[in-house]
Amino acid sequence: MHLLALRFLSEADLILFPLCVALFYYITKAKANKAPSFQIRKLYIRAFYFRVFVVIFSTFITEFYFKGGDTGLYYQAIQDMRTAIADDIGFLWTSLTTSHLSVSSSLFNYFYYDNYQYDITYNYMISSHNFLAPRFALIPSYVLFNSYICINLFFSFFAFGGAVRLFKAFYYFYPKMYRELALACLFLPGVIFWSSSLLKDPISFGCMGYILNSLVNIIYRKRNYWGSVFLLIFCIYLLYVVKVYILLVLALGILIWMFAEVNKFIKDRTLRNIFTALSFVLSIGAGLFLLNYITTSENAQEYQLDTLLDNFEQERKGYAAIAEQLPGDSHFEINTSNPLLMAFSGITATFYRPFIWEINSPIVILSAIESSVFLLITFIFIVKRGLKKFLTIPFSDGRILMCFIFAFVFAAGIGSSTTNFGALSRYKIPCMPFYFVMILFMYRKTNLPYPKWFERLLNYTITK
Numbered sequence: 001m002h003l004l005a006l007r008f009l010s011e012a013d014l015i016l017f018p019l020c021v022a023l024f025y026y027i028t029k030a031k032a033n034k035a036p037s038f039q040i041r042k043l044y045i046r047a048f049y050f051r052v053f054v055v056i057f058s059t060f061i062t063e064f065y066f067k068g069g070d071t072g073l074y075y076q077a078i079q080d081m082r083t084a085i086a087d088d089i090g091f092l093w094t095s096l097t098t099s100h101l102s103v104s105s106s107l108f109n110y111f112y113y114d115n116y117q118y119d120i121t122y123n124y125m126i127s128s129h130n131f132l133a134p135r136f137a138l139i140p141s142y143v144l145f146n147s148y149i150c151i152n153l154f155f156s157f158f159a160f161g162g163a164v165r166l167f168k169a170f171y172y173f174y175p176k177m178y179r180e181l182a183l184a185c186l187f188l189p190g191v192i193f194w195s196s197s198l199l200k201d202p203i204s205f206g207c208m209g210y211i212l213n214s215l216v217n218i219i220y221r222k223r224n225y226w227g228s229v230f231l232l233i234f235c236i237y238l239l240y241v242v243k244v245y246i247l248l249v250l251a252l253g254i255l256i257w258m259f260a261e262v263n264k265f266i267k268d269r270t271l272r273n274i275f276t277a278l279s280f281v282l283s284i285g286a287g288l289f290l291l292n293y294i295t296t297s298e299n300a301q302e303y304q305l306d307t308l309l310d311n312f313e314q315e316r317k318g319y320a321a322i323a324e325q326l327p328g329d330s331h332f333e334i335n336t337s338n339p340l341l342m343a344f345s346g347i348t349a350t351f352y353r354p355f356i357w358e359i360n361s362p363i364v365i366l367s368a369i370e371s372s373v374f375l376l377i378t379f380i381f382i383v384k385r386g387l388k389k390f391l392t393i394p395f396s397d398g399r400i401l402m403c404f405i406f407a408f409v410f411a412a413g414i415g416s417s418t419t420n421f422g423a424l425s426r427y428k429i430p431c432m433p434f435y436f437v438m439i440l441f442m443y444r445k446t447n448l449p450y451p452k453w454f455e456r457l458l459n460y461t462i463t464k
Helices: 002-008 013-032 038-064 069-087 090-097 108-112 121-125 128-143 148-173 175-186 189-194 200-221 225-242 244-263 269-296 305-325 339-352 362-385 387-396 398-417 421-427 432-445 452-461
Strands: none
Touching (some): 013 038, 069 108, 069 121, 069 148, 121 128, 128 148, 128 200, 148 200, 175 432, 189 362, 200 225, 339 398, 362 387, 362 432, 362 452, 398 432
């Protein structure tokens, strides 16, 4: 443990980290001052402070519990690129434009012989998905004095920017639900924790928020057009490289939302119902087209339909093998090959598990608490308003239908393939805000009061 602290943290961080916090606070404050109300400004500042606390917490958890893990490999990759650049400034351009490492790469020796104590960094950076994270962090590492915890803060701040934009995108349509939207987008503990380190997850989560808000700016607000177009293209590219399956499911949800918006202009009820059915079918068809043809590139071939189920099965076997070697591993079983039952089990695992009695490692405690809240708030709604309402209300609003489609399609895929609660708590963060927005909207739509315990939680987290 002591060696890890010396390797990734230093006494200089006691000075550097407060300076980095001050820099990002200044940016947050400047943006918050443009918020439409005092309450929203307070939310942004409070959410920033929460992020800073979680960055500190997650940094120490990563080092002293995970012993570096993926984050350590990404940080080592940054050091390897910086060493190459110190030898020859031409390696700066090479590092930024190389999609992934190979034996023929001029960076090969710097990664292969870096003496990283737990893994050969090169093996991890062969994948373009993995190599994007250190490439994304390279320039900021120079601005932030190569401080490990400051780089974590930068990644968390990028995710925070996306979370704020996700909040703003929904807030534009539902301003009276600002407290619920803030809780869903800015204060979910598991989402904040897993998007506050040098990982791919902060990049993917941040990109989702930027993409949705850019679309709202372009289509509805009619402002900041060119800046939104640039952010939209840039974040689509990042998301395509780092986690293309998120982009595919998000594209499906957005397509359905757009069709639903057009549907509102049809006055005749029969024609509207017909168009709704056709829109749903066309959206699914467009989603399958994207899945088959966008994934023809080398970067995304693993997500083609003909290999997807095989990949799910291989991943489940991999997690089962790990569980046999590590008795304390948070592995769970999905004992079915039926696609519908697999999807149902995946959704259940993503949103409602681990149950309290399934906790067998410290890292899943936070996920279990979060899942318990999701389970209770959903169960109460179904008991009081019925399963039919739960399944039909999203179709009354295109944006909530987008949340419904994205949350459940994403959860079915992730939960079916990732049969480990520890890993699942990290992979599921993109769909958590969408599910929470959806279920809280259902409460408002049906005039169902929140349970008293949830109202207290909302009041404690989001002050009026």
